[in-house]
Amino acid sequence: MNTNRRKFLKVAGLSAFALSSGLAGLGTASDACAQLAPGSYGHGDKTAHAKRWAMVIDTRQFKSAEDYKPLIRACHEAHNVPDIPDNKNIKWMWLDSFEHVFPDDMNEHMSQRIKNAVYPLLCNHCTNPPCVRVCPTQATYKMADGIVAMDYHRCIGCRFCMAGCPYGARSFNFYDPRLYLPKPTNPRFPTRMIGVVEKCTFCAERLAQGLMPACVEAAKGKILFGDLEDPESSVRKALAENYSIRRKPNLGTQPGVYYLI
Amino acid sequence: MYNKKAVMIGIVILVVLLSSPFWVGLFGTDYKETGVVKPNQEACVENAAFMRAQHMRLLNEWRDQALRNENRTYVAENGKKWEISLQNTCMKCHTNYDGFCQKCHLSNSVSPYCWTCHIIPTEGK
Numbered sequence: 001m002n003t004n005r006r007k008f009l010k011v012a013g014l015s016a017f018a019l020s021s022g023l024a025g026l027g028t029a030s031d032a033c034a035q036l037a038p039g040s041y042g043h044g045d046k047t048a049h050a051k052r053w054a055m056v057i058d059t060r061q062f063k064s065a066e067d068y069k070p071l072i073r074a075c076h077e078a079h080n081v082p083d084i085p086d087n088k089n090i091k092w093m094w095l096d097s098f099e100h101v102f103p104d105d106m107n108e109h110m111s112q113r114i115k116n117a118v119y120p121l122l123c124n125h126c127t128n129p130p131c132v133r134v135c136p137t138q139a140t141y142k143m144a145d146g147i148v149a150m151d152y153h154r155c156i157g158c159r160f161c162m163a164g165c166p167y168g169a170r171s172f173n174f175y176d177p178r179l180y181l182p183k184p185t186n187p188r189f190p191t192r193m194i195g196v197v198e199k200c201t202f203c204a205e206r207l208a209q210g211l212m213p214a215c216v217e218a219a220k221g222k223i224l225f226g227d228l229e230d231p232e233s234s235v236r237k238a239l240a241e242n243y244s245i246r247r248k249p250n251l252g253t254q255p256g257v258y259y260l261i
Numbered sequence: 262m263y264n265k266k267a268v269m270i271g272i273v274i275l276v277v278l279l280s281s282p283f284w285v286g287l288f289g290t291d292y293k294e295t296g297v298v299k300p301n302q303e304a305c306v307e308n309a310a311f312m313r314a315q316h317m318r319l320l321n322e323w324r325d326q327a328l329r330n331e332n333r334t335y336v337a338e339n340g341k342k343w344e345i346s347l348q349n350t351c352m353k354c355h356t357n358y359d360g361f362c363q364k365c366h367l368s369n370s371v372s373p374y375c376w377t378c379h380i381i382p383t384e385g386k
Contacts, residue, residue, distance in 0.1 A: 035322065036315060036318050036319060036322050037307070037319055037322055037323075037335070038307060038311070038337075038338040039306075039307070039335055039336050039337040039338050040335075040336045041326045041330070041332035041334070041335055041336075041345075042332055042334045042336065043331060043332060043333065043334060044333050044334045044344065045334075047331070047333070141329065143329070143331060144331070145331070149328060149329075151324070151325075151328050151329070152378060153324060176377075184380050187348075187380055188348060188349055189348075190348065190378040190379045190380060191378055191380065192378055193374075193377040193378050194377075204331070208331065208333045
């Protein structure tokens, strides 16, 4: 009887070791990661590359809100963003006053030009994006090139990201956006659906084709876009030569959108 | 047994009703074709058998590769390059939504909600 017990304990011990060491799970784990398609994936030939995309907006060259209108139109038309006439509107790029945009830089007796101007706002594509941290489904994530992107397929509409974003850069689709888009303005780009959050994407789909973002193109040189890690890039040169500010820097999110004031 | 006749008839009707799916399967119309209207192009991204069985899984993989890894080009097994995009690649050939997608999805009782966001091509309408 004793020898039988000894044998049993040996087998049981070995089985427990095999199971807990992960050998047993190895097959299924590699199956789950395996690629389905027989082909291979790669970057496009024309794709614009950067280590960290960033934007510099030269607000000195914009005289009024009217000057920003073509930029917003270009952005919203490129991405089928509806215009909803109430407080549930969708905004990828929008305007606001100095005291709302830069509350930390609000001083008494400041220059009337700076204080009374309007400023363009968009997703800041932060280095430490709070929206990514709070997303429970990883529907929003940071890509290797610094762009904070969204996968609308995975968004469950919990709106944690809207609470997390200190810049109000995210909009929730309270309505079916197609009700306010009788005809999609860009048939090459999808719309969104009711119940998902959306925001500016730094035009990742245009960068993949080697194009600059829609607002940068429409700004005709007043907005610069480039690689923040490359000392020779246009954005780095503009930041080296001018005084720039970012929104709410004390929060430590490290925005990727810079304003020349 | 009371009402022997009625009970027996009832049992026969019950058995026929319960086994009716088998009779329909044996003698009913043979289900082979969905009536899908194929596009004119010779070949899809991968071979037809793979596409028929795996297109949704392939689309999911394309989505993850394109959106998360910026891999927006797919090189098929035969070496042909494709831009990863449902609207701008798949729907370029599969322009007939009602004749292609919908025919098969309806006869297989699946209702994917791709088109709440992606735009159905309107060519030829």
